[in-house]
Each structure stands twice: as C-alpha cells, then as structure tokens.
Amino acid sequence: MLRRLSIILTAAILWQFNSSLTLAQSQKPSQADKYPPTPLEIVVPDPLLPPLINKQQLSPDELQTLEVELDKLSETAEAKLQAGDKLAAFDIWNRELRLRRFLGSLAEVQALSRVGAIASNENDRQEIFYITQRLQAIQKQVVSSKNADLEVLRSLGEAYQKVRSPQLALDAYNQVLAIVRQQQDADAEVSTLKKIGELHLSWFDYPKAAASYQELLGLAAAKSDRLLQVSYLQQLAYIYEEGKDYQQSINIQGKLAEIYLSENDQTQLPKLKLAIASNYESLAKENPTLLQEAFKYYQEAYSTAWQLEQYVNASEALQKLITLYRSQGQIDEALQTGQILVETETRAVNFYGIMQAYDQIGQIYLGRKQYPEALTAFQKGLELAQQIKHEEAYFNQQIEKVSKANL
Numbered sequence: 001m002l003r004r005l006s007i008i009l010t011a012a013i014l015w016q017f018n019s020s021l022t023l024a025q026s027q028k029p030s031q032a033d034k035y036p037p038t039p040l041e042i043v044v045p046d047p048l049l050p051p052l053i054n055k056q057q058l059s060p061d062e063l064q065t066l067e068v069e070l071d072k073l074s075e076t077a078e079a080k081l082q083a084g085d086k087l088a089a090f091d092i093w094n095r096e097l098r099l100r101r102f103l104g105s106l107a108e109v110q111a112l113s114r115v116g117a118i119a120s121n122e123n124d125r126q127e128i129f130y131i132t133q134r135l136q137a138i139q140k141q142v143v144s145s146k147n148a149d150l151e152v153l154r155s156l157g158e159a160y161q162k163v164r165s166p167q168l169a170l171d172a173y174n175q176v177l178a179i180v181r182q183q184q185d186a187d188a189e190v191s192t193l194k195k196i197g198e199l200h201l202s203w204f205d206y207p208k209a210a211a212s213y214q215e216l217l218g219l220a221a222a223k224s225d226r227l228l229q230v231s232y233l234q235q236l237a238y239i240y241e242e243g244k245d246y247q248q249s250i251n252i253q254g255k256l257a258e259i260y261l262s263e264n265d266q267t268q269l270p271k272l273k274l275a276i277a278s279n280y281e282s283l284a285k286e287n288p289t290l291l292q293e294a295f296k297y298y299q300e301a302y303s304t305a306w307q308l309e310q311y312v313n314a315s316e317a318l319q320k321l322i323t324l325y326r327s328q329g330q331i332d333e334a335l336q337t338g339q340i341l342v343e344t345e346t347r348a349v350n351f352y353g354i355m356q357a358y359d360q361i362g363q364i365y366l367g368r369k370q371y372p373e374a375l376t377a378f379q380k381g382l383e384l385a386q387q388i389k390h391e392e393a394y395f396n397q398q399i400e401k402v403s404k405a406n407l
Helices: 001-024 060-082 085-105 105-121 125-144 150-162 166-182 187-204 206-220 226-242 247-261 266-284 288-309 313-326 331-347 351-367 371-388 393-405
Strands: none
Touching: 060 085, 060 105, 085 105, 085 125, 085 288, 105 125, 125 150, 125 166, 150 166, 150 187, 166 187, 187 206, 206 226, 226 266, 226 288, 247 266, 266 288, 266 313, 288 313, 313 331, 313 351, 331 351, 351 371, 351 393, 371 393
16 A cells, blocks of 8 residues: 555656646747847737738828827826826837837938937936837838938937937938938038047047038038138037047138138237147147147237237137246246236226236235235235125235245
C-alpha cells in the first residue's frame, strides 16, 4: 500500500513538472512579444472609424468628421494632463495619434510634433521614444517615394526639434536642402540653410553653424546683396566669438569694416572697433604681443566715437583702456585716460558715468598712496552721488578710508 502511494505521488510530481514545463514553453515570449508594438502602432478597431472594407479610403465627409472628433480628443487629453492624470492624458493622445494617420502624413506629423513638445516638457522619455520612432517611419516612407513631399519633410524637421533630436532634425533638413538645390529653388535653399544654421547654433555647434552661414554669405555675395552680406557677416562674427575663434571673428569684422567704409557709413565703426579690440584682448591671453592691437583698436574706437559724438561708445572704449593700462602697470596713462573719461561723460550728461569715473581715478591714486589726490576724486564723486541720490554711503566710506590712511 505504501509503495503504491509512493508510485502515485511520484507520477503526480512528474506530471506536474511536465505540465509546468509545457506551460512555460507555451508562454515563452515570441519575438513579437519581446518587442511589442508601440501604442502608436497598435491596430485595433476604433469607434471613431467607420467599418473599412479592403482598407478603403475615408470619404471627405468622414475625414472632416474624424478631424473634429480628434480635436476633441486632444482637448480631453489636455484637460486630463491639467488635472494631473498624465497617464490617462497620453493614452488619449496616443489614440488620437493612431487615428491622425488617416488624415494624411502632414496632419499626422503635425500632431506628433504637438504631442512630442508636450512629452518633452513633461520629460516623458517613453512617449518621446514612441513619437520619434513613428516620425522616423514616416520619414522613411517619404524619402523612398518618387516625389518626396517637401512640406512633410520640413514638418518632420520641426517635429524632431520638438522632441529634442537635433541630429534627426538636421537629417530631415539636409534632405530638404538636397531636393530644393536639385530643383534650383534659390529662396528655399536660403531658408533651409538658415534653419540648419539656427539649429546648429541652438545646440552650440559653432563650427557647423559657421559653415551654414558661410554658405549663405556666398549666396548673398553672388547676388551682390549688400544688406544680406552685412547681416550674415554680423552673425558670423557673433558665432566665431561664441565659439572662441577670435581670429576668425576679427577677419569677419574686418570685412564688415571694409563694407562700411566703402559706403561711407562710419556710424557702425565705433562698435565694430570695440568688438575687434575685445577679440584681440582675448587672443592676447595666449599671445601677449597682440595686446598692442587691442590698445590700438580701443583708441580708434574712442576717437571715431568722439568725432561722431557717440559718447556712450567713446566712454566704453575709455573704460576698457583704463583697465588695460592698469593691468600693464601704466598708471600715468590710466590717470590721463580717466580725466578724458570725465570729460566724455560730461559731454554725454551722464552723471552716473562721471561719478564712476571719479571713483576709478580715486582708486588709482589710492593705489599709489597719493592720498590728497584720491580724497579730491572721492569728494567729487560724493557730490555727484548726492545729486543723483546713489552710492552716497560708498563714497563716504572711501573718504573715511583715505582720511585714515593719510594720518
């Protein structure tokens, strides 16, 4: 009896083991289960769709009705998000996006772009992944067709930007660029190059941004369009400065100066010379011999601005010169420049600027332990501070400091 019970138990255990093994094998995930379709690819009947026979196209009336209903879905999703139910919101948006494809590629991409921007703001990486994957699928279809839809490609570029995929956006815009160049559409070529340049710039890729604007400059030069050339040169000067390619920035600014001089437009020169001087000052950190170029351009900026009665620019150049002179131990030159600064700020009727100039002069004299001269400068600064009711306490402190040091 005991042996029979043992045999029965053993058989039961073996049957259970084999059943479990069979069940486990039957539940082993297939490739499809391992990589399930995204919510945007799930094919399920939807009450908003009429029964489709042989994948027939929706009629114009049906498309219009569907578009209205999808707009309502989007509003519902937005309300859910505002109420804090993010999961439900994106479930609804995903349903909307699945159905948007019935309205055509452009409508779908625009909807993906809109929801992608929301997903990016919410930092929903999974949703961003779904949307990016769908955008890539659409792009593949568009590019593989005989006549690629430029409007869809441009919208794809914008959508990729919304989901923060700059390289994919650039791929789309470069495909647009290749097509419009083939079509010899000059205006579209320029607008696309601008998009590409701006995109590189927004992601701080200064060398590639510069390359785009150099192409734009070449196109403007070919048409002898002076206004566009100036605009692109200004942008290039900024890009090279931001990318710390100061020599290239100086080269571009030199071209700008040539244009201004050729057209006898000197009003732009003071600011331009200030920028050139600043770039030379940056280069001088590695190559001190270039500091003389910085001095030269600051001086030219001052003299040109003075002649043009641009006293704000003249003051800025003088301020820079004072700092440079002091850094090089040229204190007498710094003091002389400080006196010129007082006169310049007086011409500009800039009481705050005059006050600051006297402060600089006072600090220089204080550093040289010329206390009477420092005291005089700080007292003049205090008079102005009292007039404009600003920094009176500061100048009183400086006067007290000098008086104690002079004991």
